Amino acid sequence: MKINKIIILITVISIIFFINDNANAIGNFSLGVNTGGTYDPNNLKDDINYINKEIEYQKNAGAGTGEQIDVPYSLVAGANIKYQFNYMLFRIGAQFTKPGEGTKGSFTSGGVKNEIRISTYQASFPITIGFMLPIKDKTNFYIGCGITCHIAAVKITQSNPSAGPFLTLPLTDRRRYMKDSYYGQFPGWHFIVGAEVPFFERYSITVEWMHQEGRSHPLSNRGVDGTGAETDAPKRIIKTRGDFILFGINYYISF
Amino acid sequence: MKKIFLIALVFLSAIIVPIYAETVSVSSGMYFGYMPSMGGNLDSYTQQTYFNTNSGVDGINKSMSGYSTSNIDRLTGVFGGVEFKAIFYDYYLLRIGANYGMSVMGGKGKTVYEDGGIYTLKCEYTFKEYDFPVTLGLSIPIWKDSRISLSCGTAFASAKYENKFESNSVAAPFATQRKIKGSFSGWALPLVVIIQGDYFVSPEVALTSTISYYKGATKVIKDSSDNDGNVDFASIDFTGYRFSLGVSYYFYSK
Numbered sequence: 113m114k115i116n117k118i119i120i121l122i123t124v125i126s127i128i129f130f131i132n133d134n135a136n137a138i139g140n141f142s143l144g145v146n147t148g149g150t151y152d153p154n155n156l157k158d159d160i161n162y163i164n165k166e167i168e169y170q171k172n173a174g175a176g177t178g179e180q181i182d183v184p185y186s187l188v189a190g191a192n193i194k195y196q197f198n199y200m201l202f203r204i205g206a207q208f209t210k211p212g213e214g215t216k217g218s219f220t221s222g223g224v225k226n227e228i229r230i231s232t233y234q235a236s237f238p239i240t241i242g243f244m245l246p247i248k249d250k251t252n253f254y255i256g257c258g259i260t261c262h263i264a265a266v267k268i269t270q271s272n273p274s275a276g277p278f279l280t281l282p283l284t285d286r287r288r289y290m291k292d293s294y295y296g297q298f299p300g301w302h303f304i305v306g307a308e309v310p311f312f313e314r315y316s317i318t319v320e321w322m323h324q325e326g327r328s329h330p331l332s333n334r335g336v337d338g339t340g341a342e343t344d345a346p347k348r349i350i351k352t353r354g355d356f357i358l359f360g361i362n363y364y365i366s367f
Numbered sequence: 368m369k370k371i372f373l374i375a376l377v378f379l380s381a382i383i384v385p386i387y388a389e390t391v392s393v394s395s396g397m398y399f400g401y402m403p404s405m406g407g408n409l410d411s412y413t414q415q416t417y418f419n420t421n422s423g424v425d426g427i428n429k430s431m432s433g434y435s436t437s438n439i440d441r442l443t444g445v446f447g448g449v450e451f452k453a454i455f456y457d458y459y460l461l462r463i464g465a466n467y468g469m470s471v472m473g474g475k476g477k478t479v480y481e482d483g484g485i486y487t488l489k490c491e492y493t494f495k496e497y498d499f500p501v502t503l504g505l506s507i508p509i510w511k512d513s514r515i516s517l518s519c520g521t522a523f524a525s526a527k528y529e530n531k532f533e534s535n536s537v538a539a540p541f542a543t544q545r546k547i548k549g550s551f552s553g554w555a556l557p558l559v560v561i562i563q564g565d566y567f568v569s570p571e572v573a574l575t576s577t578i579s580y581y582k583g584a585t586k587v588i589k590d591s592s593d594n595d596g597n598v599d600f601a602s603i604d605f606t607g608y609r610f611s612l613g614v615s616y617y618f619y620s621k
Contacts, residue, residue: 148519151558151582161602162421164587165412168600172589180586185558245515247507251458253515305562307505307517309458319504319517321560321580355582357519357560359503 139197144318146207146360148188153209154232154264155351157183163228163287166277167219176221176276181228184211188356196244201254203240203304207356209233219277226275230268234352236324237261238302250310250364257303262326264350265295273338283338286346291336294348300326311361318360326352392620394452396575398613405444405470406494406528407584407604411549413532413597417540418480418488427490431479439476439490444468446609452506460506460518462561463499468609470494482538489533496526496605500559500579514565514573522581525554526603529592543596550592557583557605571617579609 160181167178190207210233218227242256273288281288306320330347337343410423420426430436446468453461474492479485504518530549534541541547560580565573583605590599 149558157584158421161410161584161587162415164602165415165600168587168589169412169598172598172600182586183584185556245509247509251507253507253509253517305517307507307515309505309507317505319519321517321519321562355558355560355580357558359519 139195140364142194142196142316142362142364144192144194144360144362146188146190146192146318146320146358148356148358150186150188150209150354150356152183153186153211153234153352153354154266155353156230156232156266159268160230163217163277167217170219170221170277170279175279176219178219178277179217181215181217181230184215184230186211188358190358190360192360194362196246196252199244199246201240201242201244201256203238203242203256205238205240206235207238207358208235209356219275221276221279224272224275226273226277227271228268230266232266233264235263236352238304238322238324240302240304242304250308250316252308254306254308255304257301260300260302260324260326260352261297262300262328262352263297264328264352266292266348266350267294268292285338288338289335289343290338290340291334292348293334294331294350295334296328296331296350298326298328298350300324300352308362314364316362316364318358318362320356320358320360322356322358324352324354324356390456390621392454392617394573394615394617395450396452396613396615397447397449398575398577398611399445399447400577400609400611402444402446402468402607402609403441404607405442405468405496406492406526407606408441409474409492409494409528409530409601411530411599411601413540413547413549413599414530417482418532424474424490424492427478427480427488428476429478429480431485434479434485434487436478436487437476439478440473442470442474442492442494443472444470444494446611448611450613450615452615454506458505458507460502460504460516462502462504462516462518465497465499467497468495480534482536484536486534486536491531493529494526496524498522498524498581498605500561502559502561504561512567514567516561516563516565518561518563520559521556522559523554524557524581524583524605525552526585526605527552528601528603530599540597547595547597548592549590549599549601551588551590551599551601551603553585553588553603555583555585555603555605557581565615573615573617575613575615577609577611577613579611581605581607581609
């Protein structure tokens with residue numbers, strides 16, 4: 113884990129020095145901040161729908177009442193450093209997303225309520241090399257791709273799994289765990305399409321679409337099963353496949 | 368969270384698309400195209416519980432010697448739509464569209480499944496949808512007769528997804544009928560990204576080529592076709608790409 117962090121740090125610092133070193137010669141160097149949205153960070157839709165279908169099935173069978181879990185939309189905040197050299201683009205970014213507290217559902221049977229809560233976050237550090245179509249000053253259309261370093265976590269908790277909705281399964285089944293908790297750092301890749309136009313003298317506005325892919329290695333659980341016993345099973349792969357829409361402002365630096 | 372997105376969208380509109388813009392060009396257009404993988408994998412509770420697939424149509428294809436099977440593919444759809452675009456201050460784009468699409472290929476075939484014995488299973492899936500995307504972005508003129516646009520936003524999307532299964536089994540879900548059907552109607556607010564190129568054949572008329580990407584799905588919906596002895600549950604998935612060609616008419620410019 114430490115080696116990964118060192119490699120990432122060295123890579124980022126090297127690229128920043130490379131950019132700084134060459135920025136005096138030619139090209140444009142800019143700093144940007146952006147915000148936007150994403151849907152279903154860390155790909156929890158299948159897990160959520162699996163639980164929701166069981167909630168609806170048990171409700172329909174008269175086993176209890178329940179509320180579905182919404183697949184989360186999530187706000188994204190990020191920053192980036194860009195270096196433009198003729199038709200080439202180098203971009204290092206960082207973005208963070210964490211859905212709000214509304215990612216929860218419940219099932220109640222026999223007067224006992226089980227609240228199912230999902231919390232997750234994702235930090236991504238995309239390093240991009242791309243091509244720009246410069247139209248005029250600070251007016252560009254660009255497309256690029258590169259590697260991404262992901263830090264992601266997923267936690268699913270059930271307050272009282274004995275209340276359902278998975279009533280027919282034993283309490284030691286993973287679908288009735290009181291807590292499933294996973295954390296991982298892993299690489300992935302992305303592509304980005306963006307457009308940029310001038311705003312004020314040194315500023316520009318950007319719109320970007322970033323699609324990313326990534327899969328962790330199998331991660332151990334830091335979980336608690338339905339009987340209250342700690343467990344490290346089952347292993348889980350966090351998938352960061354997803355899309356970000358980003359609106360941003362860039363500031364051009366002159367040296 | 369959906370409300371926050373809508374409020375943010377309106378807020379952004381208010382900032383970067385002022386209605387008092389000194390320069391504005393407005394166009395309307397129409398287009399036709401196709402949607403691969405319409406409705407995603409078409410997963411449902413019945414398929415998951417009885418037909419041993421947690422990934423819908425992707426996992427339902429199986430074969431066995433002595434049984435005649437045919438491939439069941441994801442749905443391919445066609446769609447048509449109209450759009451209204453306003454470009455303010457040469458760059459800032461507001462686009463509103465209306466689309467209607469339906470599946471025309473795939474989603475039909477025969478497979479086998481195991482439930483104590485081996486049974487044949489005829490499957491048929493259909494999908495219809497309409498949506499109203501609202502996106503904001505940038506539209507950049509390139510060379511003298513082209514324009515390229517990138518815009519992002521959301522859509523109100525509504526769809527009807529149906530599945531039909533027929534088997535020679537007499538166990539659930541075919542205990543009372545050999546044919547069962549699931550019908551699901553619902554709406555969602557998927558995220559939308561649109562990349563569009565305009566090529567002007569005259570100062571007012573442009574040919575357009577568009578790639579759209581939708582991402583989002585409904586909640587799990589209960590089957591409304593409840594006279595077949597089986598109740599199914601499914602989420603309707605709007606995620607996927609759309610490719611289209613069309614024409615735009617720029618009817619106002621100042």
